[in-house]
Amino acid sequence: xxxxxxxxxxxxxxxxxxxxxxxxxxxxxxxxxxxxxxxxxxxxxxxxxxxxxxxxxxxxxxxxxxxxxxxxxxxxxxxxxxxxxxxxxxxxxxxxxxxxxxxxxxxxxxxxxxxxxxxxxxxxxxxxxxxxxxxxxxxxxxxxxxxxxxxxxxxxxxxxxxxxxxxxxxxxxxxxxxxxxxxxxxxxxxxxxxxxx
Ligand code: GDP
Numbered sequence: 001x002x003x004x005x006x007x008x009x010x011x012x013x014x015x016x017x018x019x020x021x022x023x024x025x026x027x028x029x030x031x032x033x034x035x036x037x038x039x040x041x042x043x044x045x046x047x048x049x050x051x052x053x054x055x056x057x058x059x060x061x062x063x064x065x066x067x068x069x070x071x072x073x074x075x076x077x078x079x080x081x082x083x084x085x086x087x088x089x090x091x092x093x094x095x096x097x098x099x100x101x102x103x104x105x106x107x108x109x110x111x112x113x114x115x116x117x118x119x120x121x122x123x124x125x126x127x128x129x130x131x132x133x134x135x136x137x138x139x140x141x142x143x144x145x146x147x148x149x150x151x152x153x154x155x156x157x158x159x160x161x162x163x164x165x166x167x168x169x170x171x172x173x174x175x176x177x178x179x180x181x182x183x184x185x186x187x188x189x190x191x192x193x194x195x196x197x
Contacts, residue, residue: 001195002188004068006044011061015098019064021105025072026191029096029126030112032078035142038178039112040065040073043188050075060092062099071195074099076109080122096126101133107194108171109137110187115147115155115175119162131166138171139163140187145177 010019028036040050044067063075076099077092100109109130113119119127130137139159144152156173174190176183 001068001071001192002044004071006046006049006073007066008049008063009066010064012064013061013095015095015102018062018099018103021103023066023070023072023105024107024194025064025074025103025105026107026194027074027076027099027109028112029076029109030078030142031080031114031120031122034078034112034114035178036075036078036112039140039142039176039184040075042176042178042181042184043191044073060088060095062095067195072105074106079126080120093125097129100126100129100135106135108191109135110140110191111137112140112142113159115141115144115152118155119159127163127166136171138190139173141173141175143177143179144175144182145180 010017012018028040030036037050041047049065050063060077062077065073065075067073076096079089079092079096100106111123111126113123127137141152141155141159147155152175156175160173171190174183174187176187178184
């Protein structure tokens with residue numbers, strides 16, 4: 001499935017403009033600058049379709065991309081800029097929560113977490129929403145090339161420990177670097193399985 005061409009097909013600012021849920025979806029979420037666009041580009045090997053953000057916080061839309069006829073990749077707006085207005089943060093939260101709670105066909109949310117910084121309050125809020133809506137998710141640690149391997153392992157252990165209290169559908173944590181390519185193949189393999197159902 002990851003050999004297919006990635007094509008942008010819809011952007012939504014409100015839930016009423018989500019496209020009809022006809023194929024399985026995998027969504028990508030995380031704080032602004034976590035490396036979400038870079039990762040989506042790396043796993044699809046298509047650079048420039050998902051734009052990397054130089055103006056964080058300005059695009060508060062959910063973007064839908066088709067990856068062939070069987071899978072849709074969804075770019076959720078990045079969150080957590082210190083300088084974003086409170087109304088913007090609230091609008092983001094509402095939109096993402098609505099998406100997570102209502103979206104039929106949503107098979108997995110990849111919650112990206114910067115290896116260096118770990119889980120933050122807003123990540124935890126999204127985790128709580130996904131727990132409540134029983135949305136299957138997995139944590140993907142990003143930018144592992146910027147941290148010593150021992151610290152990557154420590155971060156992974158710490159997050160797994162933090163998430164133990166959830167009785168949930170957390171899937172195994174993964175670790176990637178879009179820059180070095182580490183872990184990208186593994187993630188592709190895991191996600192490709194979702195498209196087969
Ligand atoms: P987004 O805001 O979450 O979409 O993040 P971007 O993909 O735009 O990346 C934010 C910044 O982090 C950019 O300067 C990227 O070049 C950088 N970046 C993204 N992934 C990696 C990575 O795996 N390693 C390193 N060293 N930098 C990365």
